[in-house]
Amino acid sequence: MKTTFTWKIGGEAGFGIKVSCMMFVRLCVRMGLHIFDYSEYPSLIRGGHNTYQVTVSPDEVFAELHEVDYLVALNEETVRLHLGELTKGASIIYDPDVVHLDAAEFQQKEISLIGVPLKKIVKEVGGPDIMRNMVAIGATIALLCAELTEFEELIAEQFAKKGETIIGQNVDVVRRGYAYVQEKHKRECTHVLTKQEVKSKRMALTVNDAISLGAVAAGCKFYAAYPMTPASSVLETLARWDTKAGIVVKHAEDEISVINMALGASFAGVRSMIGTSGGGFSLMVETLGLAGITETPLVVLNSQRPGPATGLPTWSGQGDLRFVMHAAQDDFPRIVLAPGDVDEAFALTRDAFRLAEKYHVPVIILSDKFLSESQKSTEPFDLGDENIARESMLTQEQIGALTEKYKRYALTESGVSPRTIPGMPGGVHLANSDEHDEYGFTDETSEMRTAQHAKRMKKLEAIAKEIPAQKMYGPESADLTLIAWGSTKGTVREAMRILERENIHINFLHLSHLFPFPVDQVKRVMQNAKRTLLLEGNAAAQLGGLIQQFTLTVPDETFLKYDGRPFFPREVVAKVKEIMSS
Amino acid sequence: MSEPEQPKHRASDFNTSTFPTWCPGCGDFGIWAALKNALVELGREPHDTVVVYGIGCSGNMANNVNTYAFHGLHGRPVPVAEGIKMANHGLTVIVIAGDGDGYGEGLGHFLHAVRGNADITYIVHNNQVYGLTTGQTSPTSDKGYKSKSTPHGVIEEPINPISLALGASGTFVARGYAGDIKHLTSLIVQGVQHKGFSLIDVFQPCVTFNKINTHLWFQKMTVKLEEMGHDPSNREAAIQQAFRRDQLPIGLYYKEDRPAYHEQLSQIAETPLVEHPLEPLTFDELQKEFM
Ligand SMILES: Cc1ncc(C[n+]2csc(CCOP(=O)(O)OP(=O)(O)O)c2C)c(N)n1
Ligand code: SF4
Numbered sequence: 001m002k003t004t005f006t007w008k009i010g011g012e013a014g015f016g017i018k019v020s021c022m023m024f025v026r027l028c029v030r031m032g033l034h035i036f037d038y039s040e041y042p043s044l045i046r047g048g049h050n051t052y053q054v055t056v057s058p059d060e061v062f063a064e065l066h067e068v069d070y071l072v073a074l075n076e077e078t079v080r081l082h083l084g085e086l087t088k089g090a091s092i093i094y095d096p097d098v099v100h101l102d103a104a105e106f107q108q109k110e111i112s113l114i115g116v117p118l119k120k121i122v123k124e125v126g127g128p129d130i131m132r133n134m135v136a137i138g139a140t141i142a143l144l145c146a147e148l149t150e151f152e153e154l155i156a157e158q159f160a161k162k163g164e165t166i167i168g169q170n171v172d173v174v175r176r177g178y179a180y181v182q183e184k185h186k187r188e189c190t191h192v193l194t195k196q197e198v199k200s201k202r203m204a205l206t207v208n209d210a211i212s213l214g215a216v217a218a219g220c221k222f223y224a225a226y227p228m229t230p231a232s233s234v235l236e237t238l239a240r241w242d243t244k245a246g247i248v249v250k251h252a253e254d255e256i257s258v259i260n261m262a263l264g265a266s267f268a269g270v271r272s273m274i275g276t277s278g279g280g281f282s283l284m285v286e287t288l289g290l291a292g293i294t295e296t297p298l299v300v301l302n303s304q305r306p307g308p309a310t311g312l313p314t315w316s317g318q319g320d321l322r323f324v325m326h327a328a329q330d331d332f333p334r335i336v337l338a339p340g341d342v343d344e345a346f347a348l349t350r351d352a353f354r355l356a357e358k359y360h361v362p363v364i365i366l367s368d369k370f371l372s373e374s375q376k377s378t379e380p381f382d383l384g385d386e387n388i389a390r391e392s393m394l395t396q397e398q399i400g401a402l403t404e405k406y407k408r409y410a411l412t413e414s415g416v417s418p419r420t421i422p423g424m425p426g427g428v429h430l431a432n433s434d435e436h437d438e439y440g441f442t443d444e445t446s447e448m449r450t451a452q453h454a455k456r457m458k459k460l461e462a463i464a465k466e467i468p469a470q471k472m473y474g475p476e477s478a479d480l481t482l483i484a485w486g487s488t489k490g491t492v493r494e495a496m497r498i499l500e501r502e503n504i505h506i507n508f509l510h511l512s513h514l515f516p517f518p519v520d521q522v523k524r525v526m527q528n529a530k531r532t533l534l535l536e537g538n539a540a541a542q543l544g545g546l547i548q549q550f551t552l553t554v555p556d557e558t559f560l561k562y563d564g565r566p567f568f569p570r571e572v573v574a575k576v577k578e579i580m581s582s
Numbered sequence: 583m584s585e586p587e588q589p590k591h592r593a594s595d596f597n598t599s600t601f602p603t604w605c606p607g608c609g610d611f612g613i614w615a616a617l618k619n620a621l622v623e624l625g626r627e628p629h630d631t632v633v634v635y636g637i638g639c640s641g642n643m644a645n646n647v648n649t650y651a652f653h654g655l656h657g658r659p660v661p662v663a664e665g666i667k668m669a670n671h672g673l674t675v676i677v678i679a680g681d682g683d684g685y686g687e688g689l690g691h692f693l694h695a696v697r698g699n700a701d702i703t704y705i706v707h708n709n710q711v712y713g714l715t716t717g718q719t720s721p722t723s724d725k726g727y728k729s730k731s732t733p734h735g736v737i738e739e740p741i742n743p744i745s746l747a748l749g750a751s752g753t754f755v756a757r758g759y760a761g762d763i764k765h766l767t768s769l770i771v772q773g774v775q776h777k778g779f780s781l782i783d784v785f786q787p788c789v790t791f792n793k794i795n796t797h798l799w800f801q802k803m804t805v806k807l808e809e810m811g812h813d814p815s816n817r818e819a820a821i822q823q824a825f826r827r828d829q830l831p832i833g834l835y836y837k838e839d840r841p842a843y844h845e846q847l848s849q850i851a852e853t854p855l856v857e858h859p860l861e862p863l864t865f866d867e868l869q870k871e872f873m
Contacts (some may be wrong), residue, residue: 203872219860251695257661264665388860422650
């Protein structure tokens with residue numbers, strides 16, 4: 001009996017798939033299991049094919065597996081589209097009154113057909129059509145040889161606000177689905193869902209959720225955004241928390257306003273963050289430079305989706321690395337971070353606020369649809385007990401001790417000139433978009449321009465020293481070294497697991513800090529590796545170009561994907577095998 | 583806020599070490615003087631006031647007023663000011679913009695700030711031309727106005743900022759003239775005292791590039807609403823005045839009391855956001871949502 005499995009549900013948009021799946025995930029996490037989920041949907045509110053899937057295991061899951069053990073097909077299209085993903089021995093749960101499948105065909109493929117009259121059961125209870133998903137979950141729990149009590153408790157808790165009738169109906173349909181399978185499809189369990197002992201309750205959350213928590217933990221008090229998939233859930237989550245967390249959340253009229261508002265709030269001394277996707281980021285570009293020249297801290301989330309322009313609004317890609325690194329005219333220091341999972345997203349978001357404030361620079365966090373909308377299970381985040389320290393900011397006492405008029409853009413050794421904020425007597429200054437002198441007054445002389453520009457760029461030296469060692473996975477020495485950044489981390493780790501089971505050992509360098517570029521480490525890895533494979537979700541090998549630029553080395557092989565889907569572990573496994581056998 | 587008996591400052595206290603670079607006779611000098619006078623009259627300190635500037639001849643005033651200042655981008659000073667006000671509503675926040683700045687690039691921000699009633703005072707130097715970029719047409723140029731960018735004359739009708747602000751539920755809508763510093767000072771004082779968004783569109787002769795809308799022309803064309811018995815609580819009357827072409831009314835068109843944007847945020851009802859401790863008010867409770 002296996003304990004790791006992948007469950008998938010598919011149907012038309014508007015079938016209410018998401019809500020019920022979230023409940024199934026919550027059930028698994030409450031039972032002490034690990035999960036990783038993934039959804040695909042078109043940019044439509046009704047119609048169009050939607051899927052949602054989750055991989056469940058007693059061990060940590062780094063990415064969803066694309067081999068499906070249980071497929072809930074709410075329509076025929078789901079079976080047709082995902083047949084190829086089914087494992088040997090997989091089960092299809094479907095409503096024989098709606099979906100017509102030829103038993104002989106599936107028997108040949110060693111796939112079990114689990115017909116459950118989803119629609120009829122919902123009708124018996126007098127519930128709405130979307131309750132079919134709940135019947136299917138009841139059926140799934142029966143197939144997994146688990147009991148219903150836990151799930152019933154969860155229904156009561158999650159639907160508490162909706163009232164007794166809704167709770168009763170849901171419990172009823174789940175029980176009927178469960179009983180139907182026990183009665184009509186009695187069989188040996190192929191996978192089991194069993195409760196695991198855990199030290200503390202785990203969470204299941206997306207990278208957007210982790211970023212929201214990271215922002216709150218870092219003392220972010222102002223968040224502005226204009227809705228854009230896949231960044232919108234940060235706006236919605238923080239807005240939901242605004243009074244609880246004491247944070248002002250502004251849905252502004254456009255992204256240009258978003259970034260200018262955040263810059264204003266930051267200039268006034270409040271830790272500020274904004275979030276968008278590539279299209280909105282494009283509108284923000286001029287102001288990103290304004291943050292650079294006025295030396296105003298700012299944290300910017302860009303959750304990528306494939307482009308250009310509207311591109312594929314609800315799909316994933318890694319095509320914005322070069323864009324965010326170079327966005328806005330001329331040079332100014334900035335930091336680009338790309339977390340690979342929820343834990344990194346939380347930690348890096350917290351650090352982004354520290355870095356932005358310490359160096360008075362914009363810090364850009366890159367996520368993408370895959371990370372932003374996939375939930376992963378993890379342990380609760382630990383805040384530690386240190387208070388958050390303000391950095392590179394003068395106190396009123398320090399201003400009082402100044403022996404000359406305060407200089408906002410003092411030419412300092414490190415390039416960082418401590419700031420004051422409005423309201424502080426003695427700290428009055430002009431934060432200037434025009435090139436300026438040490439006080440902030442417009443100055444176009446060759447000497448001052450050179451001095452100020454060099455001062456700003458100087459900050460990169462100190463920032464580079466703060467870049468931690470990038471994570472390396474696998475044995476120290478291997479026949480193949482894989483290099484990737486951001487969201488591909490989990491997929492590669494999951495692929496390494498599969499390879500290890502087949503006795504193929506590779507190692508993997510994951511970059512979460514893209515700019516300043518971790519030159520020395522990458523150079524070392526490139527020089528010491530027997531063979532390198534670069535893996536990226538874009539067409540131009542954008543990281544590959546950086547490696548070439550900064551280390552004067554070129555990866556031996558590249559694996560690029562830009563079809564809007566994330567890499568799947570099997571694809572990585574196949575690629576590695578292909579390379580290693582050539 | 584009531585006027586202090588003895589002004590704490592003189593207008594010259596709001597000067598900086600640099601003198602404006604405007605052309606001699608430019609209307610910007612009058613607005614500069616009126617702004618400093620108003621700050622004196624309001625009893626403001628350089629450190630409790632923030633002026634946000636756009637880009638243009640108008641925005642170049644950033645170098646010449648001794649308060650906290652943010653010189654932003656062309657068209658974008660309004661959202662910066664809104665952000666500052668949300669972060670610290672204890673500050674007096676004023677925006678200086680040009681008509682290209684404010685009604686061209688920044689038209690959207692302007693209308694949204696009006697409808698949100700953000701508590702900022704928006705002073706627009708309306709010279710009906712682009713000064714800093716040497717004389718192209720502006721959104722407020724009269725139809726038919728010939729300029730370097732419109733040699734055959736402007737085809738569009740001019741933007742009417744007064745009616746736009748009224749149409750967007752503006753709570754303080756006024757117009758001044760840079761040549762009447764005393765009158766303009768009074769409008770700025772009232773605008774800053776008003777809790778909510780105050781638009782002060784200012785006729786500002788550009789002596790170098792606009793040879794039509796000159797000081798002489800404005801002196802002939804402007805009439806004072808106060809002297810006409812206009813009732814600033816009457817929106818319909820304000821709209822009528824806004825569309826007059828025979829003469830150009832200056833003064834307070836319309837005023838209404840409505841809560842400002844920041845006054846409707848319960849998170850900052852007690853203390854300005856900037857004074858909140860950085861440590862999160864709650865964290866475990868938020869994490870629990872994911873368990
Ligand atoms: C995004 C952007 N576009 C164009 C410019 C060039 N530019 C600077 S000032 C200006 C117009 C100035 O006219 P106005 O706003 O009316 O101000 P004035 O100089 O008349 O006071 C323009 C087009 C710019 N700085 N930024
Ligand atoms: S160009 Fe016009 S607006 Fe600019 S300073 Fe000269 S007179 Fe004033």
